Amino acid sequence: MLKKHNILVVEDELELAKSTLAYLTENGFSPFHAKDLKSARKLLKQENFSAVLLDLGLPDGDGMALIKEIKNAKNEIGLIIVSAKDALDKKIEGLELGADDYLTKPYFFPELNARLKSVIRRLNLEVNQEIILNEITLLPEQMRTLIHGEELELTAKEFGLLLYFVSNQNRVISKTTLGEFMSSNYADYGFTDDMVYTHIKNLKKKLSGSGCDDYIKNVYGVGYKFTVA
Amino acid sequence: MKLLTKTSLNFISASVLFFLVGSMAMYFSVRNIMAEDLRNRLLQQQNEFIYTAQQNKVMDLVSELVFVQTTQNKQLYSFSDTVLITNEKYMLYRKLDFSYAQNEQDYKVSILLSQSESDKLIMKIAIMNIGFAMLFFLIMFFVNRHSIKSALGVFYSTIRKLEDFEVTQSSTLSLDTAEIEEVKKLNQVFEKMSAQIRKDFISQKEYTENVSHELQTPLAIISSKADELMQADNLSKEQMEQLALLLETTNRLSKINQALIFLTKIDNRFYTEGSTFSLNDLIKEKLSLFKDAIQDKNIKLKLDLLDITHVYMNPYLAETLIINLIKNAIFHNKSGGVLRITLSNNTLSIANSGGSLSFSEKDIFKRFTRSSENKKSLGIGLSIVQRICDLYSFNIAYSYADEHQFKINFKK
Incomplete structure (x- = not known):
């Protein structure tokens, strides 16, 4: 078992923080909560974090101020901005200050999970790290898939989907969530539920064709669940 | 006179x-x-x-x-x-x-x-x-002219400054001090008015941003709670469907909110910076994003970029304009239909062979106008397109004869 990553959630909206913390705990993280800049700074001194989820609009100031402080103190801390403002200039400003990623509220938890894992992988130079799940081996940086040690050819979107499922095991992921993930990560604007269905169908076909177990289960036609016993 | x-x-x-x-x-x-x-x-x-x-x-x-x-x-x-x-x-x-x-x-x-x-x-x-x-x-004429000119000099500078006044500029309107009582009064009225307009403009901008923040956060809570509930083991098919619908609707609401905020931002002249670029490249670049969608619907793409056309626009708005038009043409196209994109003589024409409209032709650019069978459509994309065209005084026209055609003339 890998060591649990400490995640700092800086969020002033208590209900949202509660859900996020519950979700992160469930997914093998060890989350901490700070409701403003002051308590965030205090926690950053006390604990050793792998990543910070930073809300920009905080009661005691703009979260932007914290980006530089965090990155100057320790560059390996993954920093994901979470903001209700889908403003392009804010996004660019945040990324220029050193943030690693930007999520616009409302976001879907599986999406947050996938991004968190990706940011932590990248920053901890786990470039060649393999993600191994039973017979499936994923090499995220090279976008390679091995099933039972055999190479499996997947399209970029299929690989993205598989990585997304592996990062969110045993969770019901609705079609809406998947559609949003696909359109935001692959800049594909014409994405419809039907297309999610087509991609998953193709992915499942390829996986079973290479002798992989059928992990991706349809849930009442409203979503999918990557089930691992 | x-x-x-x-x-x-x-x-x-x-x-x-x-x-x-x-x-x-x-x-x-x-x-x-x-x-x-x-x-x-x-x-x-x-x-x-x-x-x-x-x-x-x-x-x-x-x-x-x-x-x-x-x-x-x-x-x-x-x-x-x-x-x-x-x-x-x-x-x-x-x-x-x-x-x-x-x-x-x-x-x-x-x-x-x-x-x-x-x-x-x-x-x-x-x-x-x-x-x-x-x-x-002659003497009287010049004396008269000169005295009026000097007396009204401040008045003319006021007119010039008012002409240059832009509510989006950060500087406030400051007018010269006048000797003439009437002009002095006029300048005072103008300064007061412009200050009020600026104040309203800024508060409207802040309001827009606040609405965005205040709405998106509760939406985030709803969708996160719905997602949490979906993870329960003992849910019936009906309950699961309801939760999925809740998630989808929340997502849709958030999209509408974002689109409306975007429209307001265009109206508030938030996107003022511009640059000159080739429309041909932009169309090709954005079209590539729709490759899967075009393939999925088996749409025949007919691309005729005849003239190299350069436009001066805000890049983000230009991108949005093109994406929304293409998206509209694919979304409302029939399977196996045609997507015809022509660029010549400063005019971009995007046509699709979708079915006839279920609403009046003149409502096509209106917000929330959409065909009844297309529940997924937000009905905002085309009104964003029109607003962007209005901002740059580009002429946009819609016509339907076998094909739905949108024509934009980029020449002002």
Whole structure:
């Protein structure tokens, strides 16, 4: 078992923080909560974090101020901005200050999970790290898939989907969530539920064709669940 | 008409009228005076004639300008104008005819006096009059013009500054201080008004941002709670469907909110920075994002980028414009339909072979207009397109003849 990553959630909206913390705990993280800049700074001194989820609009100031402080103190801390403002200039400003990623509220938890894992992988130079799940081996940086040690050819979107499922095991992921993930990560604007269905169908076909177990289960036609016993 | 021209014109026309009437009156009065003078001189000469005739014979008194004839008429006495030709020159004379009796004989005596002297005088006076009047007008005209101009200088600078005033600029409107009470008051009103407009604009901008924040966060809570609930093991199919619907609707609501905020931002001229780029490249680049969607619907793409067209626009708005148009043409296309994109002569035409509209053609750019069977569509994309075109004064038109066609002319 890998060591649990400490995640700092800086969020002033208590209900949202509660859900996020519950979700992160469930997914093998060890989350901490700070409701403003002051308590965030205090926690950053006390604990050793792998990543910070930073809300920009905080009661005691703009979260932007914290980006530089965090990155100057320790560059390996993954920093994901979470903001209700889908403003392009804010996004660019945040990324220029050193943030690693930007999520616009409302976001879907599986999406947050996938991004968190990706940011932590990248920053901890786990470039060649393999993600191994039973017979499936994923090499995220090279976008390679091995099933039972055999190479499996997947399209970029299929690989993205598989990585997304592996990062969110045993969770019901609705079609809406998947559609949003696909359109935001692959800049594909014409994405419809039907297309999610087509991609998953193709992915499942390829996986079973290479002798992989059928992990991706349809849930009442409203979503999918990557089930691992 | 400029204020200065208007006042100058008024001044000139009043002056000309006054001058004409005045000159006429002056001319006639001078003429009258001269005629009176001539009369008096003629009467004096008559007296002199009569006095001299008492000692001399009448006929001896005939001279160059005194004519004597015998007459039967004793009551003769009249003034008249007459012309004499001397040295082949016509000369106008004033003539006094009167009768004079000597030695029982009646004579008609005519005494002539030249009018040319008085005519010359009248002419000279008239010329001087005109000259002085012209000079006077000229001086008055420039003095008047200059004084109005200097008095209204601040007024004109106010107009210039108001013309340049943009509510999106960070600087407030500051007008020059005026001497003239009315202009001072006007400037005060303008400064107060512009400050109010700016204040409203800023608070509207803040409001938009706040709405965004305040709505997105609760939506995030709803969708996260729905997602959490979906993870429960004992859910029935119906419950799961309801939760999925909840998630989908929340997502949709958030999208509508974002789109409306975007529309407001365009209206508030938030995207002011621009650059010049090739429309051809942009279309090709954005079209590549729809590769899967085009393939999925088996759409035949007919791309005719004939002329290289450069536009000056905000890049983000240009991107949104193209994406929304293409997305619309794919989304509403039928399976196996045609997507025709033509760019020539500064005009972009995007056409698709979707079914006929279920709403009125003129509503196509209106917010939330969408066909009843297309529940997934937000109905905002095309109104964003129109708003962007409006911002840059590009002409956009929609027509339907077998194909739905959107035409944008990028030439202003």
